[in-house]
Amino acid sequence: MAHHVLYTPLTEEAVRGLQLEDTVTIQGTIFGIRDATQIRIFDQGIAPPADLTGGVCLHTAPGVRKLAEGRYEKLSIGTTTSTRMDRFVPGLLEQYGVRAVVGKGGLLAGSVAAMQRFGGVYLAIVGGAAALATMQIEEIEQVWWEDLMPECLWKFRVKDFGPLIVAIDAHGNNLYQQVKDRAAAKLEDLLA
Amino acid sequence: MRMRAFYEAVEEAARELYLRALKDIPADVRAALQRGLDAEKRDGNASAEQVMFTILENVRTADAQDTLVCQDTGLPVFKAVIGEDLMINGGELKRRLRRGCERATKEYPLRSNTVHPVTRKHTGTNTGDGIPVVKIEFREGSSALYLCAAPKGSGSENMSFLKMLNPSEGLQGVKRYVLECVLESGAKPCPPVIVGVGLGGTSDVAMALAKEASCFRKIGTRNADPVIAELEAWLLDRINRTGLGPQGLGGATTALAVHVEWAHTHISHNPVAVNMQCWRGERAEAVINGAGEVRFL
Numbered sequence A: 001m002a003h004h005v006l007y008t009p010l011t012e013e014a015v016r017g018l019q020l021e022d023t024v025t026i027q028g029t030i031f032g033i034r035d036a037t038q039i040r041i042f043d044q045g046i047a048p049p050a051d052l053t054g055g056v057c058l059h060t061a062p063g064v065r066k067l068a069e070g071r072y073e074k075l076s077i078g079t080t081t082s083t084r085m086d087r088f089v090p091g092l093l094e095q096y097g098v099r100a101v102v103g104k105g106g107l108l109a110g111s112v113a114a115m116q117r118f119g120g121v122y123l124a125i126v127g128g129a130a131a132l133a134t135m136q137i138e139e140i141e142q143v144w145w146e147d148l149m150p151e152c153l154w155k156f157r158v159k160d161f162g163p164l165i166v167a168i169d170a171h172g173n174n175l176y177q178q179v180k181d182r183a184a185a186k187l188e189d190l191l192a
Numbered sequence B: 001m002r003m004r005a006f007y008e009a010v011e012e013a014a015r016e017l018y019l020r021a022l023k024d025i026p027a028d029v030r031a032a033l034q035r036g037l038d039a040e041k042r043d044g045n046a047s048a049e050q051v052m053f054t055i056l057e058n059v060r061t062a063d064a065q066d067t068l069v070c071q072d073t074g075l076p077v078f079k080a081v082i083g084e085d086l087m088i089n090g091g092e093l094k095r096r097l098r099r100g101c102e103r104a105t106k107e108y109p110l111r112s113n114t115v116h117p118v119t120r121k122h123t124g125t126n127t128g129d130g131i132p133v134v135k136i137e138f139r140e141g142s143s144a145l146y147l148c149a150a151p152k153g154s155g156s157e158n159m160s161f162l163k164m165l166n167p168s169e170g171l172q173g174v175k176r177y178v179l180e181c182v183l184e185s186g187a188k189p190c191p192p193v194i195v196g197v198g199l200g201g202t203s204d205v206a207m208a209l210a211k212e213a214s215c216f217r218k219i220g221t222r223n224a225d226p227v228i229a230e231l232e233a234w235l236l237d238r239i240n241r242t243g244l245g246p247q248g249l250g251g252a253t254t255a256l257a258v259h260v261e262w263a264h265t266h267i268s269h270n271p272v273a274v275n276m277q278c279w280r281g282e283r284a285e286a287v288i289n290g291a292g293e294v295r296f297l
């Protein structure tokens, strides 16, 4: 496993060069999205007001404090379970050019296939490690769709965001599934 | 007059315990996380070591910044153990615990998670009908109130299971079911987890015992019944041999501990309940005497 420092926006080449279990830190900007954000994009068919091409999307609903119109201070920014938002991932990649999804818990087979097809990766962040993530997010740069608070579309400026672990690569491999399959195969032996 | 000071102390303590539980994870959990990191190092599993290191780094960051360990402020759950020599009004106790949660939410401010189960409308206060959850117990020969706050996050609480096994499935059935629950949970409860198991009772009692086991028992404690203590050790060994590992990404540390609590049950019952607690293992305790003096533990 190798370590990579990636600068946003990500290129297809950079993403395809990542192998399962490699570690990544991100420099630049990332987007924060959650259930309501993606329901608006895909179920209500409203295109996101920001260009997500080459983007990194973090599954989050941040805890923030309002400073002024459209300006927010970070309080606690953590990560939520990705599987709940699995159905939106192929669309993010195909229609909006997203290259990486950051979350916890992994994604299902359809998203794994989409990552292989369009050139995307799933980067596992340590679930619950919000104190650290909040430090690595330097500033909330922009926010759209404030009516969905806290599930708006967020843009964060990050420094040394990670280390993240490549848990689904762009070649059809899914680390969570591999680990689960190995565990399931052991079950009868463990009970014997 | 004396009792007014007591109830005010309860409200203050509830507010403080809710915040402390979210910011400062208990010493027994920290030690177990460190043992997890050491184990992954010994195994030479680089990803798992990285995850355990990040978890501990996160705990240190929360200490240094005096901030929340994890963003999920949970649903507030309290255990209140009332000394049998302490004469108090149970209704007022519950109102003060609730008030403490509301104040913590507003004053800190904490993200509120409490919604109506059908309309999904937010209360905005982290309290509501039946919330905070308050578990009341009594202790003989005591004249103090013990409070423990364990605000439960959703990732781990969603991994809750109950099965009314057939008595003929016996202990083997229990073992199989617990392992299946761990596999089914996978990465979702933020492993390494504390696995709480409730055996016996009625269905609701089994669930409550599982919660007691996952959230209120300290790591390193063993059940007083040797048969149950042996089951705890067996389950911990097997769960860690599944190889699911920290965050479900593979490794030797899937569980930090397995705690089993039990009650007698019906001849035709064999209830087994499982409740997961995530690595943050949030818990904060205090004792309040009748004069309203608070001692945080």
Ligand code: SF4
Pocket (backbone or CB within 6 Å): A079, A127, A128, A129, B070, B071, B072, B152, B153, B154, B155, B156, B188, B189, B190, B278, B279, B280
């Ligand atoms: S499962 Fe626990 S550690 Fe993970 S996000 Fe939820 S509250 Fe935080």
